[in-house]
Amino acid sequence: MKLLLLFGDTAVGKMTVGQELARITDLRLFHNHASIETVLExxxxxxxxxVDRIREAVFEEFARTDEYGLIFTFMWAFDEPSNEEYVEWICSFFRKAHAEIYYVELIASQNERLKRNRSANRLEHKPSKRNVARSEKMLLSDDLAHRFVSNEGELTYENYLRIDNEHLSAAETARAIKERFMLS
Incomplete structure (x- = not known):
C-alpha cells in the first residue's frame, strides 16, 4: 500500500495533478475538497x-484494503505546528498498514495560482470556488496569513519531492512524480 500526500498553496494544481496521477497509475484520488464540498452542502x-470525521473514515477504511494506494491533497501551513500533527495523524492510518508514504509539494507563483483559480476543472469540481471574487480574496488573504511553501531543507522525509509546476502541465507534473517514485 502507498499513500501519496500532495500538498501546496491554494490553486497550485493539487487536485488536477492528482487526477492525472490517478489516471496514469493505480493510485486512487481523495482530494481535500471531496470532503469539504460535501460538508458545505x-x-x-x-x-x-x-470534515475531519469524513477524512478519518476514508483513511481508516482505505488503509484496510488491498488497493495499490491513495493520493490525498491538502494545504499545509508550515507556520502552524498543528498542521504537522495533522500530517502525522493522516500517516498513522497508513503506517499501521505498513504503507510506503510519499510527500510531494507543488509550488507556483501567486500570479499563476490566481490564473489557475479560474480554471474550468477547478470550478467544476469545487463548487465553493465558483464565486471567483471571493475565492481570489481568500487566496490573497491566506497568502498573507500563512506560509504554505516549505523552506529549503525544512522537510527531510526520505520520499519527498518538491516540484515548481508553474510552467508544467498537470500531465508533466504527474509523470515526474510517477517516475521519481517508480509508481505503477
Missing part, C-alpha cells in the same frame, strides 16, 4: 469536525 458552512 450539508451544513452550509465549513464544519471542521465533520
Amino acid at each position: 450539508v451544513f452550509g458552512y465549513y464544519h471542521v469536525r465533520a
Whole structure:
C-alpha cells in the first residue's frame, strides 16, 4: 500500500495533478475538497469536525484494503505546528498498514495560482470556488496569513519531492512524480 500526500498553496494544481496521477497509475484520488464540498452542502458552512470525521473514515477504511494506494491533497501551513500533527495523524492510518508514504509539494507563483483559480476543472469540481471574487480574496488573504511553501531543507522525509509546476502541465507534473517514485 502507498499513500501519496500532495500538498501546496491554494490553486497550485493539487487536485488536477492528482487526477492525472490517478489516471496514469493505480493510485486512487481523495482530494481535500471531496470532503469539504460535501460538508458545505450539508451544513452550509465549513464544519471542521465533520470534515475531519469524513477524512478519518476514508483513511481508516482505505488503509484496510488491498488497493495499490491513495493520493490525498491538502494545504499545509508550515507556520502552524498543528498542521504537522495533522500530517502525522493522516500517516498513522497508513503506517499501521505498513504503507510506503510519499510527500510531494507543488509550488507556483501567486500570479499563476490566481490564473489557475479560474480554471474550468477547478470550478467544476469545487463548487465553493465558483464565486471567483471571493475565492481570489481568500487566496490573497491566506497568502498573507500563512506560509504554505516549505523552506529549503525544512522537510527531510526520505520520499519527498518538491516540484515548481508553474510552467508544467498537470500531465508533466504527474509523470515526474510517477517516475521519481517508480509508481505503477
